[in-house]
Amino acid sequence: MRKHKILVVDDEHLIRWSLDQNLKKQGYEVTTAGSGEEAMRLVQEESPDLMLLDVQLPGMNGMEVLEKVKETEEDVIVIMVTALGVLETAVKAMRLGAYDYINKPFNLDELAIVIKKALETQELKREVAQLRSTQPKKFSIDGIIGESDEQKHVLGMVRKIAQSDAGTVLIQGESGTGKELVAKAIHYESGRADKPFMAINCAAVPETLLESELMGHEKGAFTDAKNLKKGLFEMADGGTVFLDEIGDMPQGIQAKLLRVLEDRTFRRVGGTKDIHVDIRIISATNKDLLAAIKEKSFRNDLYYRLQVIPIFLTPLRERRADILALVRFFIDLFNKEFGKSVADISEEAEQFLLEYDWPGNVRELKNVIERAIILENAEIMQLEHLPRELVSQASGDGGGPLEFILPPEGVDIEDVERELIKQALDMVEGNQSKAAKKLNLGIDAFRYRMKKFKFL
Ligand SMILES: Nc1ncnc2c1ncn2[C@@H]1O[C@H](COP(=O)(O)OP(=O)(O)OP(=O)(O)O)[C@@H](O)[C@H]1O
Ligand SMILES: [Mg+2]
CATH class of the missing domain: 3.40.50.300 (P-loop containing nucleotide triphosphate hydrolases)
Structure with missing residues (x-):
């Protein structure tokens, strides 16, 4: 988690020093200011999360600082440090937007609790504000x-x-x-x-x-x-x-x-x-x-x-023009969610996604991409990254071992390959990606063979 920044404003050197030491020990980042003017400058430069602000300061006093700060930096939490018994000052400070006040001389443990609570409250407020702003957008x-x-x-x-x-x-x-x-x-x-x-x-x-x-x-x-x-x-x-x-x-x-x-x-x-x-x-x-x-x-x-x-x-299978747009959208979405950086998808995987039947429609597609992104770290999503049961089901294998009988005089394996490529293409009316799938080849590997045998 990020360290919270605290600005301590007090004209007494010793108080600044002891608060600085004590708060740093509690894991905060601390800056100090000895006057109201200096405090104003540091608020701009450092944007602290919280200010401990003494009321009695030479020159510009604590109240004036509070008023000015709240004009421009509404988010910063201000805790006023007041002399004991000056209730009016405390009330006025709260009206001007101070979060709380503590009396001097203060107890460091008590101060620690007040600070912690204030920061937690602010954190929650931020989360709520963020949710409010993203929630409707998410459903737009x-x-x-x-x-x-x-x-x-x-x-x-x-x-x-x-x-x-x-x-x-x-x-x-x-x-x-x-x-x-x-x-x-x-x-x-x-x-x-x-x-x-x-x-x-x-x-x-x-x-x-x-x-x-x-x-x-x-x-x-x-x-x-x-x-x-x-x-x-x-x-x-x-x-x-x-x-x-x-x-x-x-x-x-x-x-x-x-x-x-x-x-x-x-x-x-x-x-x-x-x-x-x-x-x-x-x-x-x-x-x-x-x-x-x-x-x-x-x-x-x-x-x-x-x-x-x-x-x-x-159904998604009847509007395939949406598939790739959805794939990109979900890749971006899950990259963000899981801190991954999948940049693209291989041609072979793309072909598969385009041709698969998607009985579970967009939800199924979303789950497939989510799973691939969680499980793999490759920059390019490959066919192997997609759920095996889907891929094998679609390519229709798993039908038992094939039986090819080698004739006694032997064959030229290149001839067999050429013949299979030709048959596969014939079977699907020349659709290369479908033919590739019949031979359990990626589209790139298939096209390479088509070139080799001069089909292309
Ligand atoms: N066109 C789309 N663009 C982006 N995401 C989509 C799209 N269509 C569906 N989704 C996502 O797919 C998932 C399923 O969508 P949703 O829950 O709306 O479906 P449904 O039709 O209500 O399903 P069911 O009948 O099973 O309840 C959700 O995560 C949704 O965000
Ligand atoms: Mg539903």
Whole structure:
């Protein structure tokens, strides 16, 4: 961890000296100033994290220093050192933005605790501020990567929906295609961004609990309802509710949800009063809802209410134009996260990623890149760095040992090689990377052989 910097301001040499010694021993970096003017200069030059500031200074006094410092360097923690019993000064100092004060003569142990606490508080504040500033950004539309026409269309929809106040969106797509990501982007790009985004997975909550999770319950509504509890709809007021896996919502609750969709009104479990909320409802599913309707497990009327605006996310294998952009995005992301410096990906690995079927969609691709980056240190990501089970499954080997029978008169191995290259190319209509895969060769090695045998 970085050493914290402390600036000690006192006109008494002995106090400066003893604080300097003592604080250095505790692991801080210390500078000292004997006057207010010097302190002002050092605040600019050193940007200390914390100042111990004596009130009584010749020339510019401690209060004036405090006032000036807070004008420009709001972040620096100032602890005032006051003469015992001058409470007014202390109060005034706090008003001017001092973090705390201690009385002179002070006890060094006590001082150490005050300093430690102040620095910890500041550290926490910084973390919170940082999270606040990155969190919404993380879910902004810029975090959705897409080059394909399909994905560009989705991005356009996200923008339009966010800007309008269209209330109800249904996102459909296979697992891992980015449904939750899209839901969050709609919320964080919209005027509702500073209100809550509340998500619930309808498949993960037992039916008996789901209703009270969504609508809340009154005190005494059932045995365990010891207190009134607000549900998700109420807590998200002004913001967005994300109903994930809506296809698994139990029938009884589907009817109640219908009413919420119609007029944003519901009752808490055990309640008699209608509650009205202003929420956008985004739901998502990887199920075929039309099939569920046919099977009578999903209400027809609910389906039409939910999909005022439908968004379909295409499986990754049907929008391969996104693959490389996603690969680069995830390489950057995980380089940062794990302090690695993978610069590029080999042509062979790239071919593989482009042609693989991605049944787990973007999530699977993300996991593959994450794993390769964690496990390998090479600058160029190679095919061998990708999960073996994927690569071998895709190239279809593992089908038992081959049997080639050498004729008694022998062969020229170059002829065999040429023949295999030719057959492989024929089999896949001349697609080199597919042909290479048939022979378990990298594209570079394959092209080298094509040249050697004058196929190129
Ligand atoms: N276009 C994209 N750009 C960047 N990251 C993406 C994209 N699509 C998906 N991801 C990432 O892939 C992972 C899976 O996405 P998400 O959780 O949104 O999928 P899902 O459709 O909700 O899946 P499931 O149905 O399994 O819940 C997440 O880590 C998400 O950030
Ligand atoms: Mg999801």
